[in-house]
Amino acid sequence: MPVLQSATGRSWQHRSGRQRLIAWFGWLALVALVVFAWQVMTRDTIWAFVADAPRQAADIGERMFPPRWGYMERLWQPLWDTLNIATLGTLLALFVAVPVAFLAARNTTPSVRFVRPAALLLIVASRSINSLIWALLLVSILGPGLLAGILAIALRSIGFIGKLLYEAIEEIDASQVEAVAATGASGAQVLDYAIAPQIMPAFAGITVFRWDINIRESTVLGLVGAGGIGLELSHSLNTLAWPQVTLIFIVILGTVVLSEWVSARVRHAII
Amino acid sequence: MLRLEALTKRYKTGDLALKAVSIEIPAGQVVGLIGPSGAGKSTLIRCINRLVEPSAGCVWLKGLELTGLRRGALRRARRRMGMIFQEYALVERLTVMENVLSGQLGYVGFWRSLLRRFPPAAVSQAFATLDRVGLSAHVDKRADALSGGQRQRVGIARALLQNPDLLLVDEPTASLDPKTSRQIMRLITEVCEERGLAAIINIHDVALARRFMQRIVGLRAGEVVYDGPPEGLSADVLTQIYGEEDWSGTIQAGDEMAAEAGAPAPVPAREAVRFAREPGALAVALK
Numbered sequence: 001m002p003v004l005q006s007a008t009g010r011s012w013q014h015r016s017g018r019q020r021l022i023a024w025f026g027w028l029a030l031v032a033l034v035v036f037a038w039q040v041m042t043r044d045t046i047w048a049f050v051a052d053a054p055r056q057a058a059d060i061g062e063r064m065f066p067p068r069w070g071y072m073e074r075l076w077q078p079l080w081d082t083l084n085i086a087t088l089g090t091l092l093a094l095f096v097a098v099p100v101a102f103l104a105a106r107n108t109t110p111s112v113r114f115v116r117p118a119a120l121l122l123i124v125a126s127r128s129i130n131s132l133i134w135a136l137l138l139v140s141i142l143g144p145g146l147l148a149g150i151l152a153i154a155l156r157s158i159g160f161i162g163k164l165l166y167e168a169i170e171e172i173d174a175s176q177v178e179a180v181a182a183t184g185a186s187g188a189q190v191l192d193y194a195i196a197p198q199i200m201p202a203f204a205g206i207t208v209f210r211w212d213i214n215i216r217e218s219t220v221l222g223l224v225g226a227g228g229i230g231l232e233l234s235h236s237l238n239t240l241a242w243p244q245v246t247l248i249f250i251v252i253l254g255t256v257v258l259s260e261w262v263s264a265r266v267r268h269a270i271i
Numbered sequence: 272m273l274r275l276e277a278l279t280k281r282y283k284t285g286d287l288a289l290k291a292v293s294i295e296i297p298a299g300q301v302v303g304l305i306g307p308s309g310a311g312k313s314t315l316i317r318c319i320n321r322l323v324e325p326s327a328g329c330v331w332l333k334g335l336e337l338t339g340l341r342r343g344a345l346r347r348a349r350r351r352m353g354m355i356f357q358e359y360a361l362v363e364r365l366t367v368m369e370n371v372l373s374g375q376l377g378y379v380g381f382w383r384s385l386l387r388r389f390p391p392a393a394v395s396q397a398f399a400t401l402d403r404v405g406l407s408a409h410v411d412k413r414a415d416a417l418s419g420g421q422r423q424r425v426g427i428a429r430a431l432l433q434n435p436d437l438l439l440v441d442e443p444t445a446s447l448d449p450k451t452s453r454q455i456m457r458l459i460t461e462v463c464e465e466r467g468l469a470a471i472i473n474i475h476d477v478a479l480a481r482r483f484m485q486r487i488v489g490l491r492a493g494e495v496v497y498d499g500p501p502e503g504l505s506a507d508v509l510t511q512i513y514g515e516e517d518w519s520g521t522i523q524a525g526d527e528m529a530a531e532a533g534a535p536a537p538v539p540a541r542e543a544v545r546f547a548r549e550p551g552a553l554a555v556a557l558k
Contacts, residue, residue: 175360176360
């Protein structure tokens with residue numbers, strides 16, 4: 001279609017006239033949608049408050065400084081809890097996610113028709129619910145505390161790790177698997193010699209990446225009572241103790257920067 | 272030793288890749304399988320060790336019928352058939368030694384293989400085989416650090432570690448330069464001779480096939496159209512296998528190669544590395 005024959009010779013265009021017209025109307029519809037959505041979005045906005053925002057922000061900012069450094073001695077324990085929630089939650093998730101990933105990957109699943117959809121459903125179910133929501137549910141089931149936090153992190157991470165890992169498994173080079181199978185190796189040996197080495201970099205990267213995310217997520221889990229530094233944040237916010245809030249923000253920032261650094265180092269070392 | 276009876280493969284797409292192929296190969300014979308792309312060469316050798324399931328027909332290896340075997344028995348039968356691949360099919364992130372020892376997986380239990388604790392006899396066999404293929408200096412390197420020729424040597428060593436009766440070789444030189452191709456073909460035919468192995472070698476370089484094979488089977492559209500000595504590959508026969516073309520150059524090249532290839536040249540392992548690192552090598556490959 002895009003190749004046009006005319007008296008002067010052949011010419012080539014990326015799209016035909018009809019396709020260009022469709023594309024143009026597509027863009028028009030998109031712009032109209034954005035304008036409409038903006039109107040809906042701002043309908044309930046009280047503009048006086050928005051105008052007042054800089055002053056309010058400056059006021060809170062003023063009250064937040066200087067941070068109350070002395071509060072730090074009460075933060076070490078919750079901070080340690082937060083790290084434990086993230087780490088144990090990630091480890092717990094690995095135990096479930098790795099087998100589920102192998103069941104979900106098209107090239108390793110025992111049954112494409114029955115087992116694979118079940119594994120995929122598990123992954124989607126876990127992914128579709130945020131860890132904060134998981135924590136809310138678990139706190140009301142298990143009561144507040146670290147255990148609820150660890151399980152919340154683990155439940156959310158199963159889907160994340162499972163999905164990325166099964167995609168990595170589906171992308172492996174089949175000829176290496178063929179070669180190992182051709183030696184007379186058993187299924188478990190093929191897994192160990194042909195599949196595991198190929199997914200190892202992805203596995204390490206995904207795990208460390210998720211651990212890094214979990215550190216960030218576990219800092220807020222305390223807001224709903226699932227332990228860790230978020231619990232202190234919630235107390236401080238409720239009592240309008242702004243200098244403490246500032247210190248907690250600084251501590252969270254430091255932790256995240258540290259975890260980012262560790263995960264970058266680990267990924268670099270393994271890949 | 273190996274007997275194919277009316278071996279047939281129809282893929283799910285409906286393509287009939289093999290049409291009742293019957294071949295018999297005695298122990299120690301090296302057979303070259305030639306034919307145009309899509310003639311069913313790869314399918315044929317994969318149907319023998321059942322990486323591809325044949326649709327009909329029988330495969331007899333030393334009196335054992337392979338097409339009806341169940342999982343465990345098939346695994347035991349596969350140990351007797353070493354396979355060498357076009358793109359080497361090494362596990363890239365494992366070391367040379369691990370790749371070579373993976374040829375022993377059919378003989379070693381799962382836990383031993385998981386912990387990489389292979390029997391001492393297997394390890395010394397691996398060392399001896401690596402010496403034989405000229406890779407003793409690279410035992411501890413990762414497979415992806417090697418050049419093409421070196422990788423194919425690892426592939427050969429892996430197949431030999433199975434202690435096979437038969438080698439199934441799928442386009443061993445298709446990814447290699449002409450010099451390395453000849454070295455690899457020479458190595459394969461030599462080890463077959465040393466150990467009395469039979470081999471089926473898919474190859475699309477007719478000149479190489481004429482030089483190194485004892486017998487040529489020509490496949491066209493899933494049917495055997497030639498079976499005989501390499502000298503019998505006349506222009507008429509080649510036309511029958513591949514279709515109309517001027518074959519005089521190909522036949523001449525094969526004759527020259529056969530004349531020049533008297534004594535086996537020493538195997539310089541460094542050679543391949545140097546070739547791969549040569550600045551011009553990549554540019555030539557890209558042309």
